[in-house]
Amino acid sequence: MADEHHRAAVAERAARSGGVVAREAFRGDLVVETKANKNDYVTETDRDAQQQVVATIREEFPDDGFVCEEELTQFVGPESDADDPLALDAVPDSGAAWVVDPIDGTANFVRGLHTWTTSVAATVDGAAVGSATYLPATGDLYAAGPESVTRDGRTVSVSDRADPETFAVAPVGWWDRDDRTEFGDLCTAVVERFGDMRRIGSFQATLAFVADGGLDGAICTTPMYLWDTVAGVHMVREAGGTVTGLDGEPWEFDSEGLVASNGEAHDELLAAAADALD
Template sequence: MTGRGTDAVAGRTGTEFTDELRALAERFATSGGDVARRMLAEFGPSGPGSRSKSSATDPVTVIDTSVESHLRDEIGSYRPGDGVLGEEGGEDGGEGAGPHDGDGVRWVVDPVDGTVNLLYGIPFTAVSVAAEVDGVVVAGAVHNIVTGETWSAGLDRGATLRGADGTTRALRSSGCGDLSLALVGTGFAYDAGIRAEQGRVVAGLLPRVRDIRRCGSAALDLCMVACGRLDAYYERGLKPWDHAAGALVAAEAGAVVAVSDDIEVPTTAAAAGVAGEFLAVLGDLSGAVSS
């Protein structure tokens, strides 16, 4: 990933600390998935009700808030004093007398990435948990609530995928070297005006690639780049909880990754063999739309 000062952070934390945070991220993400599955079994996909979040088409369910509450409790139990940034509950600075004060760790959590998929019963929805040290993501895990797959990574420690059966394999992004053969993932904002612009970019990109997928979870899209199920991915308007864990997984699997919290600049991830051409085409198309 770009602009992260990763060497300094990795040197300060050490591999044992990174591995500890990675193991905890996996634990938290998986346990959050357990909570979501229990609630789905009890209430069904929509829970006891849903409400709008940022717009009338952007729902948040009781499952989102319950999973995030669970994650905050788990983090507080294992790492008292750490900060937490969650999609539903916002920022908790972690000020207190916990034994880990001074580590500079903040957990960035998305309790349900792909809430609309969850509401509709589409099996592409995940719990995402990442650990930052002084603003640099050093560990993360993404757990698919429906399939039980768990992706994880540690800074300079590689990325893995653990299947629902417990088997684990190391990840490498795809060897695709021709943009015309690349399968590209993307996502769309809930704001109608932004969607219109995004649609024009997709229209320009589609003739230049194999095909485009819109699956509905940024965290899982980034993990799909990591394991070669997608060759490239881009999306505007992501928040830190959307990309924190998945971007690390993709980068540690060898993808070229650039994260962005700027509404005008997409987060991107691509296999090394197509990254340069992909980013150039995407830049040209985005410039044409904005001009």
């Protein structure tokens, strides 16, 4: 347990340190590139923030592996571009690893919108033991350790709403231009089954908002990356919520889709996902 507390504390410190780097560049002159499509942004700040996160963790755990959104290179100097031997493409079943998203919600970051995060999850033997999601532009820090979830140091939990007609639910994910019908169907299913809909633009922020009761649920029907999910899934569960795949089974790293809720009407969220995929 002591090791879990230590790792949770380092996750929190690392998320904050990387977030500070990103915040310094926010609304400044950014170097913006695209990856998979013209709306899939990456900036030099993503890479700088990630480097700071990794450096902070390595001060305490120099031999642990990393699953990171941006390419991980071994930092031996300002011009280093050597492959890092601790870079991983999956969370290992044994040993320790860290899952890092330096800026989750880069599209918001690029547009000058406040909802983006620096998120870090600590895993041991294939399970998350601590996570942190920092929203640098607003100053909110969500942290999940072995015993509780906090926002800015105060304990939080999922909402206690039970009536789906009072729920605020967020569709999460990205749909290619030729898959937008599914996105529209999911939005329709959400507004027909629940009280209101939100689209946040950051997967990790969305899960943090489920964990603190600001949202009652989130649905993702598209493939997702580990850095978009692991920290927030751990957070929702530690806050008393439920996270499954689209099949209703507990969410795992290789699950199809993701459905997160306060646990009070989880079947209704699964039904909304099924409506979108029919």
